[in-house]
Amino acid sequence: MVIALAAAGCGDAAAPAGPAATSALTKPPIRVGFLNPSGGPVPQPGAATGARAALSYLNGEFGGLHGHPVELVSCDTDTTPERAQSCANTFVEKQVVAVMDGYNLSSSAALPALTAAGIPLVGMIPFDSVTGAKAENRVFFAAPQASFLVGALQAFQSAGKKSVTLALVDTPSSHQTIDNLLPVLAKTLGIEAKGIYFSPTNPNFTAVASAIAQDNPDVGGLVAAPSEAVCTALVKALRQQRYQGTIFTAACTDYIKGAPRQAAGGALYSSNWLPAASRYAPPEVQSDLALAQRYIEAVPDSVPGYYAFGEFSLFVTFAKAMSAAPESDLTGPGVLKTLKGLKDFPSFLGPNITCGSTTSPNCTTQMLLFSVQSDGTVKPVTDTWITPVPQVLAAIPGAV
Missing domain, CATH: 3.40.50.2300 (Response regulator)
Known part of the structure; x- marks a missing residue:
């Protein structure tokens, strides 16, 4: 797993090496930002667990994106608009192709800088009501x-x-x-x-x-x-x-x-199937739950739960959508076009989704x-x- 941790106002810190399969991904890395909600008065540490688990899966068993390893630029947020804006500037500087929202309460503050740079915001549920009120330059795979x-x-x-x-x-x-x-x-x-x-x-x-x-x-x-x-x-x-x-x-x-x-x-x-419901899930969902649980539990200091499985689902749905698109779409505008164009697409652990509404960033209700x-x-x-x-x-x- 290749992860670059970039806290707002701080430098990069290389994470420990992950699966050996990553070494087989010889193309240049694709950078993806992550609004990490692990700090502040309303933290969601499970989201970081899900992101780390997903990176391990994507750069190992999944095989990367068209042979490119995924490099995560993670920026800690504290629910304040000021920190979200600072994180957005970091993501623009690092030239990420998309930013993953970790159920942040102030994600809308990051949108002006991201939109100007052509970098879409991608998430599950928009916890910021301002983010969820418009469709411009953002896509959310779960319901509002x-x-x-x-x-x-x-x-x-x-x-x-x-x-x-x-x-x-x-x-x-x-x-x-x-x-x-x-x-x-x-x-x-x-x-x-x-x-x-x-x-x-x-x-x-x-x-x-x-x-x-x-x-x-x-x-x-x-x-x-x-x-x-x-x-x-x-x-x-x-x-x-x-x-x-x-x-x-x-x-x-x-x-x-x-x-x-x-x-x-x-x-x-x-918004998605949970491990405690596996007994009642369709067979293909049971298999996906077992896969997600295996990677989530392998994360050091794992914080499993709804947010971990939700964030894991976000990254995997994103990766599956981009893997089905041309390699040339691994850019900010290409990511937005691909995701907005999803029709009846099977999301990971969730329902089939159709994105691209002119009034809502959400791909399902x-x-x-x-x-x-x-x-x-x-x-x-x-x-x-x-x-x-x-x-x-x-x-x-x-x-x-």
Whole structure:
């Protein structure tokens, strides 16, 4: 594996050598940037695990991109626009052909410099609502944030649940969800919905759990989780409050391992298949999950979980798309043209995607909702991918 780690304001640091297969890739490396969300008040260290695992796979077993090794230029972000802008300048200087978004809350600040340099931003879910509101110079292989909330509440309503209270970390982009989206969604679906915030730096989950439990909603939990630790803390606090409704834990799964029987009946969403759902997945997905898990677990100090598998999926889908395109497209404009042109393309661990919408950077609106089983596995609540109500998504900038 060939990785160049370029922190904003710092020099390159060569990573340890990876698989021997990399030495067989004799063509010049293709540089790809990575907005690494491992720092700041809302870190996602699992994304870095997924990126490192994917590079090991791509430069080894996968065979590189048309025989070129992939070189990763990783820049640590801290959720601030200033750091995102600094990272963008680093990527332009290093002449990367694309930048991979690691579920960053301030990725939009990197876009002006990247767009001017003809370098596309590629991700799974745009956590920055400004990034997700337009399609220019960006492609996201998974659904927009709104899809997960809309799809989950659709499924809850279909199951007869009439009230929800959901918490979200208090950031500027969160207010788009709680203040604007949730009321519209509740009215459209005919359910009661309440949103509450918690501090990104000093959260009090006892207070959050108390606020959820006092209304005794049918569903209580998280809109999105900044980390597995947040899920575990809130689930523990809700149990202490003796909350009896469905505990909704966004995309978290780690809390299940510690007490699967107590977790049974809970719910979580995902943009892709997860290892805990392998038993219920199609055979080809089971094979892909095993491959991803093997590489993710081999990463030193691995942080497995939703973000690791999501980032691994991002890199592999990107590599498969570019490997199917001419070698001459391994440039910024070529990458953007190739990805925008994907039609009914099988994404890794996800649904078939069609990109190139003029109004949305997302290539799908589909998502999965899982129910936690007493044996610790998670089972899809529907036989197919859930497609959120188009009329609701149409009211959200950039969602469709």
